[in-house]
Amino acid sequence: MVVRLSDVAARAGVSVKTVSNVANGYLHVKPETRERVQAAIDDLNYRPNLSARSLRQGRSGVIALAVPALDMPYFAELTRAVVEAAAERGWTVLVDQTDGLRERELEVASGLRGHLIDGLILSPVGLEVDELERSKEDTPLVLLGEKIAGGPVDHVAVDNVEAARLATDHLLGLGRKRVAAIGYQARADAASGVAPLRRRGYERSLAAAGITVDAELTPQVAGYRRVDGAHAMETLLALPEPPDAVFCFSDLLALGALRVLAERGLRVPEDVALIGFDDIEDGRYSTPSLSTVAPAKDEIARHAVDMLHDRIAGRDAVPARDVRVGFEIVPRESTLGRGQTGPSGP
Amino acid sequence: MVVRLSDVAARAGVSVKTVSNVANGYLHVKPETRERVQAAIDDLNYRPNLSARSLRQGRSGVIALAVPALDMPYFAELTRAVVEAAAERGWTVLVDQTDGLRERELEVASGLRGHLIDGLILSPVGLEVDELERSKEDTPLVLLGEKIAGGPVDHVAVDNVEAARLATDHLLGLGRKRVAAIGYQARADAASGVAPLRRRGYERSLAAAGITVDAELTPQVAGYRRVDGAHAMETLLALPEPPDAVFCFSDLLALGALRVLAERGLRVPEDVALIGFDDIEDGRYSTPSLSTVAPAKDEIARHAVDMLHDRIAGRDAVPARDVRVGFEIVPRESTLGRGQTGPSGP
DNA sequence: CTGAAAGCGCTTACAG
DNA sequence: CTGAAAGCGCTTACAG
Structure with a gap:
């Protein structure tokens, strides 16, 4: 049985707007009301439908990370770091494996996930910069590594x-x-x-x-x-x-x-x-x-997520940035x- | 600029229904019409909005995989296998790391992703079977490993x-x-x-x-x-x-x-x-x-994905299955x- | 602070 | 085979 916002509203005796406000942690709700709504949410075990929210807001809270191979420890460790950095922003990470294949990278970069994701962090191997430019998607994109550096896209790498x-x-x-x-x-x-x-x-x-x-x-x-x-x-x-x-x-x-x-x-x-x-x-x-x-893998992950966040927030005016992170022998x-x-x- | 189904329909001079039929690969569309629609899709670089589709259909085509840690090679290799098996069904995999923490596993199992995912493959470490039963979600679930075996949920493991x-x-x-x-x-x-x-x-x-x-x-x-x-x-x-x-x-x-x-x-x-x-x-x-x-990691992945597929297809009547996969010294x-x-x- | 209503972009009965 | 319309569950102006 699926529980909708309106069911919660009915049970709590308030409008859907109020439930929405509570569910999203907005202000301007009387503590007493908030409590009643929360009780209804708990009673009914209500979970917001993220597809509906995403459709309405135009944002899903999901970003994709595309790496060549998850079973290569470097990328596994990097993925872990990205998932953690993304979690701090309340984002969920969807992982794609490209196997370093040009066409798969291109697919991913050209919006494979059709509006399911708010942005993409891609570690390209086979993709060339001109292909990337041609496929120029509106999905915010951050590149990892130096395969495509100094191009039209944000990127982060070590020297x-x-x-x-x-x-x-x-x-x-x-x-x-x-x-x-x-x-x-x-x-x-x-x-x-x-x-x-x-x-x-x-x-x-x-x-x-x-x-x-x-x-x-x-x-x-x-x-x-x-x-x-x-x-x-x-x-x-x-x-x-x-x-x-x-x-x-x-x-x-x-x-x-x-x-x-x-x-x-x-x-x-x-x-x-x-x-x-x-x-x-x-x-x-x-x-x-x-x-x-x-x-500094953690830094790579953090920068990538931060830059993606800026793009998603709409700082499109900012020119593409090349970020260098530290390394150590x-x-x-x-x-x-x-x-x-x-x-x-x- | 966002391109909608109706934009494609307008350009191709057909109804949205027809575009939808083409986009979803349905039959009963004249080859000639199909071609014209496809051309319009390509011209406009149309990508279906998966949130809208998911909202309407009640299915997203995304499943979640929750493992203790991506940077442990066993789970990295298993994740790779699951992503590949899921791709064969046209599914996308969203990866969660639980760090083996009971509460995170419980979160994930109790529908953390709120209708964003069609099903979940979980490798539990800290979670106990009674907690799982109490939180009984309607999201189809398959467990990996023998932490919780013979319980009320499908699971796959080696002996x-x-x-x-x-x-x-x-x-x-x-x-x-x-x-x-x-x-x-x-x-x-x-x-x-x-x-x-x-x-x-x-x-x-x-x-x-x-x-x-x-x-x-x-x-x-x-x-x-x-x-x-x-x-x-x-x-x-x-x-x-x-x-x-x-x-x-x-x-x-x-x-x-x-x-x-x-x-x-x-x-x-x-x-x-x-x-x-x-x-x-x-x-x-x-x-x-x-x-x-x-x-046999590939078998584990394949069985997990297959069982999840069956549950999503609504074979709820089937009692929970315990699948054993092979191993080798x-x-x-x-x-x-x-x-x-x-x-x-x- | 709250309510009624529109609309996000799809899919899908329902007519034709 | 095609068209017009409803509705999935949210959020958000708009009134009150």
């Missing part, structure tokens, strides 16, 4: 070039001479995703140290998962002169690489030092624990060795 | 007792004598979550081998994350006579334990054999790779040792 540069510096600072990078992608020149930026930081660091990039030390990967890191590491170890350090463009890549090094009986960091990117929890508990670049055992670090853990 | 028994058998089969269990919880007697079931399986296996349970070998944990496994392992290693094998009630617990064993310089599996539960991707790439119990290096297993990987 990937600088973070990658410092990560590589960290390896060079250990005295390593052959520093490889795992994460180069075939489509790198097409400015896809973070790869070209982290690549630039890596190369910049080497250049500053007077080292020329050795193409052999930058194998191509198909993706950023453990399996890709494992394959790339195998390639590197097959070289006549393997690297003595590796900067992996994601922690998952690094964990895959770590696994292969262990299989080969190589010591980390003594034989090969390793640093990743993302600071996922897995890396804190691996053996050895994984040095990494830690982006977190040295752990995979570069410093055992005993150099404190107890692991979150 | 945790049997799975735990076989996992323990696997350790005993290696000739281990002091087999510990990490995952006992203080509230175990209160029948909370999977702990008591896996505990029963563990004890049943020992009993069959003529071994009495040693309370020292079953330390309490506060949660099922890596940090909890690390703490419990430390407790076990501090014993005068530490275990030579450990059954961990989750892979995360096992990964935490593995980390501590490595820190202490103990060999796995030579000194201590280890098996987990969940088959998360992390365990396939750890060193050593982690033996585990692999529940997956031996890897943490019990079999190096070289005993094939190449790791997904």
Whole structure:
């Protein structure tokens, strides 16, 4: 049996307007009246129909978050942070998985959810900026990452070039001479995703140290998962002169690489030092624990939600903003060795 | 500018009914008419307003999935599977995180989303069956896991007792004598979550081998994350006579334990054999790779979505169903040792 | 402070 | 096969 606002009004002996005022926490309702209405709401177990409210108000209180894959820890952790930040605003989050596919990202960006959502936070991988402009929806949109930066849309990211540069510096600072990078992608020149930026930081660091990039030390990967890191590491170890350090463009890549090094009986960091990117929890508990670049995920989430809130509130006049959040180089055992670090853990 | 059905109708020179028919893929529309309507839809970039549709039809096409934590890989992987299974039915999934808190689970179960969702898949941790019955909502509900089984609600789970028994058998089969269990919880007697079931399986296996349970070998944990496994392992290693094998009630617990064993310089599996539960991707790439119990996550997701679909379709007459999905013991290096297993990987 | 009424954008009987 | 109209359950000007 469905309970309507008017049922509550009838029971409480007031108008629907008054019930609506109480349900929405408005002022100008006598405490006595408010109490009577609340009692009726409780008695009847009334729940407002959000579709009706949304239809009337033009806002649903639901935002969508579209990430490549929920089962990649970085995105799982980011999703958690976004859901929490959204909850603080009373928003509900609807999660979409794009698998990094251009068409799915485009679908999502072009209003897949038809007015069901008030706004969208999208972490694009395959989408190009011109496609985004062509599909220009009126749904407020915030982009994550640097796939499409400086474009016509709000976006928040870490400074990937600088973070990658410092990560590589960290390896060079250990005295390593052959520093490889795992994460180069075939489509790198097409400015896809973070790869070209982290690549630039890596190369910049080497250049500053007077080292020329050795193409052999930058194998191509198909993706950023453990399996890709494992394959790339195998390639590197097959070289006549393997690297003595590796900067992996994601922690998952690094964990895959770590696994292969262990299989080969190589010591980390003594034989090969390793640093990743993302600071996922897995890396804190691996053996050895994984040095990494830690982006401020909570800040990313908070900024994304705040910016979306501003857009939804109608600050359309404001030009698109590019927000940078902080990051930190977190040295752990995979570069410093055992005993150099404190107890692991979150 | 918002485009309405009537705008499309006007442009195409037909009635709204016809546009509605086309938009919903109904029959009985002349191909020629359909084409003209479709052209108008494309021209105007029309998107149906889902709130209006939902208000009218009483169904939104959105279901909610409530899990304890998205950043726990098991739930992240399960969420992915549910989103995919739901997509096959044209459903969108709204994700809630409960943190395993009773009150949040209750909120969610008692229609938090007020008619926004057509149904709910809930993985309860703290919620008790009587609370669930009291709050008896009309929103179709399917429960995951065995926290509340055999109750008044559809639910799908693996046979945790049997799975735990076989996992323990696997350790005993290696000739281990002091087999510990990490995952006992203080509230175990209160029948909370999977702990008591896996505990029963563990004890049943020992009993069959003529071994009495040693309370020292079953330390309490506060949660099922890596940090909890690390703490419990430390407790076990501090014993005068530490275990030579450990059954961990989750892979995360096992990964935490593995980390501590490595820190202490103990060999796995030579000194201590280890098996987990969940088959998360992390365990396939750890060193050593982690033996585990692999529940059929895709089956769980598919059954949950199918059962929810049946309830939404109004098969209320059908009594609550308890569905069991399969599982598999997956031996890897943490019990079999190096070289005993094939190449790791997904 | 409260009541009666319009309207958000759909879908769907009901006529034709 | 198509058109005109009612109504889903809210919120919100508009009167009082």
